[in-house]
Amino acid sequence: MERIGSINQSQNLDAIFAALADPTRRAILSRLAAGEASVNEIAAPFRMSQPAVSKHLRVLERAGLIERDIDKQRRPARLKAQPMLAAVHWLEEFKQFWSSSFDQLDGLLEELKRTKAKAPGNE
Known part of the structure:
Protein backbone atom coordinates (compact mmCIF):
# COMPACT_ATOMS: atom_id res chain seq x y z
CA MET A 1 0.00 0.00 0.00
CA GLU A 93 -6.03 1.81 -1.83
CA PHE A 94 -8.11 -0.89 -0.17
CA LYS A 95 -10.06 -1.69 -3.33
CA GLN A 96 -7.28 -4.00 -4.54
CA PHE A 97 -7.30 -5.79 -1.18
CA TRP A 98 -11.03 -6.41 -1.27
CA SER A 99 -11.04 -7.41 -4.94
CA SER A 100 -8.29 -9.93 -4.27
CA SER A 101 -10.11 -11.28 -1.21
CA PHE A 102 -13.34 -11.74 -3.16
CA ASP A 103 -11.47 -13.44 -6.01
CA GLN A 104 -9.95 -15.88 -3.51
CA LEU A 105 -13.37 -16.54 -2.00
CA ASP A 106 -14.85 -17.20 -5.46
CA GLY A 107 -12.06 -19.69 -6.17
CA LEU A 108 -12.66 -21.48 -2.88
CA LEU A 109 -16.40 -21.70 -3.49
CA GLU A 110 -15.83 -23.14 -6.98
CA GLU A 111 -13.42 -25.72 -5.53
CA LEU A 112 -15.97 -26.70 -2.87
CA LYS A 113 -18.67 -27.12 -5.54
CA ARG A 114 -16.38 -29.37 -7.60
CA THR A 115 -15.44 -31.43 -4.53
CA LYS A 116 -19.08 -31.83 -3.54
CA ALA A 117 -20.06 -32.84 -7.11
CA LYS A 118 -17.34 -35.56 -7.12
CA ALA A 119 -18.37 -36.93 -3.69
CA PRO A 120 -20.02 -40.40 -3.70
CA GLY A 121 -23.77 -40.18 -4.08
CA ASN A 122 -23.70 -36.83 -5.88
CA GLU A 123 -23.01 -38.17 -9.34
Whole structure:
Protein backbone atom coordinates (compact mmCIF):
# COMPACT_ATOMS: atom_id res chain seq x y z
CA MET A 1 0.00 0.00 0.00
CA GLU A 2 1.30 3.41 -0.92
CA ARG A 3 1.88 5.80 1.95
CA ILE A 4 0.03 9.14 1.84
CA GLY A 5 3.11 11.14 2.68
CA SER A 6 3.46 14.13 4.92
CA ILE A 7 2.14 14.54 8.42
CA ASN A 8 0.12 17.55 7.24
CA GLN A 9 -1.78 15.40 4.72
CA SER A 10 -2.36 12.75 7.38
CA GLN A 11 -3.72 15.31 9.84
CA ASN A 12 -6.01 16.70 7.16
CA LEU A 13 -7.24 13.19 6.37
CA ASP A 14 -7.91 12.67 10.08
CA ALA A 15 -9.91 15.92 10.19
CA ILE A 16 -11.88 14.93 7.08
CA PHE A 17 -12.82 11.51 8.45
CA ALA A 18 -13.66 13.02 11.86
CA ALA A 19 -15.92 15.57 10.18
CA LEU A 20 -17.59 12.90 8.03
CA ALA A 21 -18.14 10.62 11.03
CA ASP A 22 -21.11 12.66 12.22
CA PRO A 23 -24.46 12.14 10.42
CA THR A 24 -25.50 15.76 10.96
CA ARG A 25 -22.33 17.01 9.27
CA ARG A 26 -22.85 14.60 6.38
CA ALA A 27 -26.41 15.92 6.01
CA ILE A 28 -25.09 19.49 6.04
CA LEU A 29 -22.61 18.61 3.28
CA SER A 30 -25.43 17.04 1.25
CA ARG A 31 -27.46 20.22 1.68
CA LEU A 32 -24.51 22.38 0.61
CA ALA A 33 -24.02 20.23 -2.49
CA ALA A 34 -27.24 21.86 -3.74
CA GLY A 35 -25.78 25.35 -3.23
CA GLU A 36 -24.60 27.78 -0.60
CA ALA A 37 -26.77 28.43 2.44
CA SER A 38 -26.86 30.53 5.58
CA VAL A 39 -26.73 29.04 9.08
CA ASN A 40 -30.48 29.59 9.44
CA GLU A 41 -31.16 27.82 6.14
CA ILE A 42 -28.93 24.93 7.17
CA ALA A 43 -30.45 24.72 10.67
CA ALA A 44 -34.07 24.66 9.40
CA PRO A 45 -34.46 20.87 8.88
CA PHE A 46 -32.62 19.97 12.10
CA ARG A 47 -33.97 19.94 15.63
CA MET A 48 -31.06 21.91 17.01
CA SER A 49 -30.16 25.47 17.76
CA GLN A 50 -28.34 27.80 15.42
CA PRO A 51 -25.25 27.76 17.72
CA ALA A 52 -25.18 23.95 17.54
CA VAL A 53 -25.28 24.09 13.74
CA SER A 54 -22.53 26.72 13.83
CA LYS A 55 -20.33 24.30 15.80
CA HIS A 56 -20.84 21.66 13.11
CA LEU A 57 -19.97 24.23 10.46
CA ARG A 58 -16.73 25.10 12.28
CA VAL A 59 -15.71 21.42 12.29
CA LEU A 60 -16.42 21.19 8.56
CA GLU A 61 -14.55 24.43 7.93
CA ARG A 62 -11.47 23.26 9.90
CA ALA A 63 -11.48 20.05 7.85
CA GLY A 64 -11.52 22.20 4.70
CA LEU A 65 -14.84 20.77 3.51
CA ILE A 66 -16.68 24.08 3.47
CA GLU A 67 -15.82 27.74 3.20
CA ARG A 68 -17.78 30.65 4.58
CA ASP A 69 -18.07 34.21 3.33
CA ILE A 70 -19.24 37.35 5.05
CA ASP A 71 -22.06 38.91 3.07
CA LYS A 72 -23.37 41.85 5.14
CA GLN A 73 -25.25 40.19 8.04
CA ARG A 74 -25.16 36.75 6.44
CA ARG A 75 -22.32 34.19 6.50
CA PRO A 76 -23.19 31.76 3.71
CA ALA A 77 -21.44 28.40 3.70
CA ARG A 78 -20.33 26.69 0.49
CA LEU A 79 -19.19 23.12 -0.13
CA LYS A 80 -15.53 22.50 -0.95
CA ALA A 81 -15.52 18.89 -2.12
CA GLN A 82 -11.87 18.82 -3.28
CA PRO A 83 -10.45 17.82 0.14
CA MET A 84 -12.71 14.74 0.14
CA LEU A 85 -10.64 13.50 -2.76
CA ALA A 86 -7.84 12.64 -0.31
CA ALA A 87 -10.26 10.39 1.59
CA VAL A 88 -11.45 8.78 -1.65
CA HIS A 89 -7.87 8.07 -2.74
CA TRP A 90 -7.04 6.58 0.65
CA LEU A 91 -10.09 4.30 0.51
CA GLU A 92 -9.31 3.27 -3.06
CA GLU A 93 -6.03 1.81 -1.83
CA PHE A 94 -8.11 -0.89 -0.17
CA LYS A 95 -10.06 -1.69 -3.33
CA GLN A 96 -7.28 -4.00 -4.54
CA PHE A 97 -7.30 -5.79 -1.18
CA TRP A 98 -11.03 -6.41 -1.27
CA SER A 99 -11.04 -7.41 -4.94
CA SER A 100 -8.29 -9.93 -4.27
CA SER A 101 -10.11 -11.28 -1.21
CA PHE A 102 -13.34 -11.74 -3.16
CA ASP A 103 -11.47 -13.44 -6.01
CA GLN A 104 -9.95 -15.88 -3.51
CA LEU A 105 -13.37 -16.54 -2.00
CA ASP A 106 -14.85 -17.20 -5.46
CA GLY A 107 -12.06 -19.69 -6.17
CA LEU A 108 -12.66 -21.48 -2.88
CA LEU A 109 -16.40 -21.70 -3.49
CA GLU A 110 -15.83 -23.14 -6.98
CA GLU A 111 -13.42 -25.72 -5.53
CA LEU A 112 -15.97 -26.70 -2.87
CA LYS A 113 -18.67 -27.12 -5.54
CA ARG A 114 -16.38 -29.37 -7.60
CA THR A 115 -15.44 -31.43 -4.53
CA LYS A 116 -19.08 -31.83 -3.54
CA ALA A 117 -20.06 -32.84 -7.11
CA LYS A 118 -17.34 -35.56 -7.12
CA ALA A 119 -18.37 -36.93 -3.69
CA PRO A 120 -20.02 -40.40 -3.70
CA GLY A 121 -23.77 -40.18 -4.08
CA ASN A 122 -23.70 -36.83 -5.88
CA GLU A 123 -23.01 -38.17 -9.34
